[in-house]
Every structure is written in C-alpha cells, then in structure tokens.
Amino acid sequence: MSKSINDIFRLQGKAVLVTGAGGxxxxxFARAxxxxxxxxxxxxxxDKGLDETRKLIQEDGADAAVDIVDVGDEESVKAGILRAHRAVSRIDVLIxxxxxxxxxxxxxxxxxxxWERLIRVNLTGTFLCSKHALPAMIKFKAGSIINISSILGLSGFYPGQSVVxxxxxxSKAATDGFTRQLAAEYARENIRCNSIAPGFFSGTDLGRERRAAASPESNEAFRSSVQSRTPFNRFGTPDDLLGLIFYLASDASKYTTGQxxxxxxGWTAT
Ligand SMILES: NC(=O)c1ccc[n+]([C@@H]2O[C@H](COP(=O)([O-])OP(=O)(O)OC[C@H]3O[C@@H](n4cnc5c(N)ncnc54)[C@H](O)[C@@H]3O)[C@@H](O)[C@H]2O)c1
Incomplete structure (x- = not known):
C-alpha cells in the first residue's frame, strides 16, 4: 500500500528543540x-514567556519542557543540551x-x-546550538536542523527609513551560508539542514525597538511600504509558516538539504 500523508509527515515521537520559544x-512552532x-x-x-508558552500548550491538550537558555552563551547552551538529553533520549529536530x-x-x-549583540544571538546562537546538538545527531545518524533566516538576508530594503x-x-545571509555548509558536511550522517526565510510577519515582538522609537506616522509609512511591496499585499501570520515547519521537521523532507x-x-519573486 502506498504511504499515507500521516506516515510521511509523522511527528509523533520526534523530539524537537525550539529556541526563542518564549514568544x-x-x-x-512549539504549539503546532x-x-x-x-x-x-x-x-x-x-522565563515568563516560557511559562506562557507552556500554559498555552497545556491548554491545547499537550505538554512541553521549558528551559532558560541563552543561545549566545556557550556554557548556557552546553548545559541546556545536557538537560535536554535527560528529558529526551535524542534530539531529532533543532529549530x-x-x-x-x-x-x-x-x-x-x-x-x-x-552589531556584536545582534551577531551573538542571531548568528553565533545558531552556530552554538547546532554545534552542541550535532554530536547526538551524528551518533543516531539522523537529524534535521531548521534555521530561521529572513528575506532581508536575500535582498536589501530601505523604504526611506531604516527597517532593521x-x-x-x-546575520541572516550568513545563516543561509552556514545552512549550506552544514548540509554539505553532515549529509553522509543523514543530518539535513535548511533555512526558512520569512518575509514580514505581524504578531511578534521583533522590531519593537524600531516601533517604540518611531512616530505613529512613520510606523504607518513602514507598514504600508511593506504591504504594497508584497505581492500578496499583506503581512504574514505565524500559521503561514507551519506547513514548511511540518515538512522540514518530518521525514517528508528526508531528501531535502541545504535549501x-x-x-x-511573493516578495522575492518580484
Ligand atoms: N517577525 C518577522 O517578521 C520575522 C521575519 C523574518 C525572520 N524572523 C525571524 O524569526 C525569528 C523569531 O522572531 P519573532 O518575530 O518571533 O521575534 P520575537 O521577538 O517575537 O521572538 C524572539 C524570541 O527569541 C528570544 N530570544 C532573544 N534572545 C535570545 C537569546 N539570547 N537566547 C534565547 N532566546 C532569545 C526572545 O526572548 C523571544 O521570545 C527570529 O530569528 C527573527 O529574526 C522574523
């Protein structure tokens, strides 16, 4: 019998580590x-964000482990990975x-x-979490690493005011380069690595420093410049990403790496 969609996209039993899951x-991603x-x-x-995430997951009828880890601090990441390995025997997916x-x-x-603060979290954090999750993935000869980059790593954008x-x-362009090299180095151990480059998404805290510092008029000018530059003429919402998250986290993507x-x-199509 041919495989069902449930077999191909199965997530049951996969251990997934999501960084930055407190909001x-x-x-x-953690909830879905x-x-x-x-x-x-x-x-x-x-920590408050993590508690809220866990509460929401429990309200959905599931559960999750939460841990305070600074991805830009190697000692914190090493200790977090040790604790994670006590909770689950292996990490199948790192986001x-x-x-x-x-x-x-x-x-x-x-x-x-x-500059240093941002690179430490966005790029060094991706390196450190991958570095310390990889040994167990190598041991089990399986793993999927999903890096969240951005369309701003693929093209510049300056609508008359600084956006990011x-x-x-x-940091995001470098993340995509890191993704490709990691993919090449670990494919023989059946570990894949891909990036998701979101466009502009609403409903998150990213950009709060820009929004807080800007006037209502300039926030509105920013919103409308993004929207009119986007062929779908709207911001993304987190659920727009879930199909790809399910694909990359499951064995559906078992022959996909380095992408x-x-x-x-449609931003990058135009
Ligand atoms: N929102 C967008 O439009 C958008 C677009 C493209 C890419 N992205 C990327 O998506 C990812 C998530 O962004 P978001 O929009 O959800 O932002 P967000 O600010 O809502 O969430 C980011 C989370 O990361 C956590 N975090 C920050 N520094 C950390 C550290 N050192 N260690 C561990 N956790 C830390 C924050 O506490 C927060 O909970 C980011 O990598 C961002 O660059 C977002």
Missing part, C-alpha cells in the same frame, strides 16, 4: 509541533529560531555594541 514565531505529537523542548531567556533586531539605523550610525539595519541582514525557502507572500 513570537517560536511559540507558534507539540499539538501534533512531537516532544517539544522550548528554550528562551524570557534555531531565537533572534533579535536592534535599533534600526544606517551603517555609519550603527554602534559596534549593537545591516547587522540583521548580515533556503522564502515564505514571503
């Missing part, structure tokens, strides 16, 4: 995966989702402190 997109049978471990530096943006300014105004800044774009998938309402 935003990561919380929605746990709600479909995966054993989910949520990492964040925001490197934790990320920040800093106050958006142009390059000549960008402080070294903000070059450190963010650089960057833009989910952007």
């Amino acid at each position: 935003g997109l990561g919380r929605e 995966l746990s709600g479909n049978g995966a054993d989910v471990i949520c990492w964040d530096i925001d 490197n989702n934790a990320g920040i943006s800093t106050r958006p300014v142009r390059v000549h105004e960008l402080s070294f402190v903000d 800044g070059a450190a963010y774009s650089a 960057t998938f833009a989910i952007d309402g």
Whole structure:
C-alpha cells in the first residue's frame, strides 16, 4: 500500500528543540509541533514567556519542557543540551529560531555594541546550538536542523527609513551560508539542514525597538511600504509558516538539504 500523508509527515515521537520559544514565531512552532505529537523542548531567556508558552500548550491538550537558555552563551547552551538529553533520549529536530533586531539605523550610525549583540544571538546562537546538538545527531545518524533566516538576508530594503539595519541582514545571509555548509558536511550522517526565510510577519515582538522609537506616522509609512511591496499585499501570520515547519521537521523532507525557502507572500519573486 502506498504511504499515507500521516506516515510521511509523522511527528509523533520526534523530539524537537525550539529556541526563542518564549514568544513570537517560536511559540507558534512549539504549539503546532507539540499539538501534533512531537516532544517539544522550548528554550528562551524570557522565563515568563516560557511559562506562557507552556500554559498555552497545556491548554491545547499537550505538554512541553521549558528551559532558560541563552543561545549566545556557550556554557548556557552546553548545559541546556545536557538537560535536554535527560528529558529526551535524542534530539531529532533543532529549530534555531531565537533572534533579535536592534535599533534600526544606517551603517555609519550603527554602534559596534549593537552589531556584536545582534551577531551573538542571531548568528553565533545558531552556530552554538547546532554545534552542541550535532554530536547526538551524528551518533543516531539522523537529524534535521531548521534555521530561521529572513528575506532581508536575500535582498536589501530601505523604504526611506531604516527597517532593521545591516547587522540583521548580515546575520541572516550568513545563516543561509552556514545552512549550506552544514548540509554539505553532515549529509553522509543523514543530518539535513535548511533555512526558512520569512518575509514580514505581524504578531511578534521583533522590531519593537524600531516601533517604540518611531512616530505613529512613520510606523504607518513602514507598514504600508511593506504591504504594497508584497505581492500578496499583506503581512504574514505565524500559521503561514507551519506547513514548511511540518515538512522540514518530518521525514517528508528526508531528501531535502541545504535549501533556503522564502515564505514571503511573493516578495522575492518580484
Ligand atoms: N517577525 C518577522 O517578521 C520575522 C521575519 C523574518 C525572520 N524572523 C525571524 O524569526 C525569528 C523569531 O522572531 P519573532 O518575530 O518571533 O521575534 P520575537 O521577538 O517575537 O521572538 C524572539 C524570541 O527569541 C528570544 N530570544 C532573544 N534572545 C535570545 C537569546 N539570547 N537566547 C534565547 N532566546 C532569545 C526572545 O526572548 C523571544 O521570545 C527570529 O530569528 C527573527 O529574526 C522574523
């Protein structure tokens, strides 16, 4: 008999570690995966956010483990991986989702402190979590690493005001390069690595520093410049990403590696 969709996209029994799951997109990934049978471990530096994520998952009738881990701190990541291995025998899927943006300014105004802070979380964090999750994946000869990059790593965008800044774009372009190299290095051990490059999504906290610093008029100008530049003429919502998350987390993607998938309402098509 040919395989069913449930066999191909099965998540039951998969252990999934989601970083930055105390809010935003990561919380929605954790909810969707746990709600479909995966054993989910949520990492964040925001303990209240983690508690809220766990509460929502429990209200959905599932459960998840939560742990305070700073992805940009190697000791914190190492200790978190040890604790994760006590909770689940193996990590099948790692979603490197934790990320920040800093106050958006142009390059000549960008402080070294903000540059370093952003690169430490967005890029170094992706490296550290992958590095410390990989040994067990190598041992079990299986794994899927999903890196959340951005369309801003694929093309520049400056609608007359700074949106995120070059450190963010650089971190996301580098994440895609990291994805391809990791994919090439570990395919023989049956470990795959792909990036999801979202377009502009609403309903998350990313960009709060920009929004707080900007006038209502400039926030509205930003919103309308993004919307009119997007062929679907709207921002994405977290559920727009879930189909690809299910694909990359499950064995449905067992022959897919090294790719960057833009989910952007057509932004990169134009
Ligand atoms: N929202 C968008 O439009 C959009 C677009 C493209 C890419 N992304 C990417 O998606 C990912 C999630 O963003 P979001 O929009 O949900 O933002 P968000 O700010 O709502 O959530 C990010 C989460 O990461 C956590 N975090 C921050 N620093 C951390 C650290 N050092 N260690 C562990 N956790 C940390 C935060 O506490 C927060 O819970 C990010 O990588 C972001 O760059 C978002």
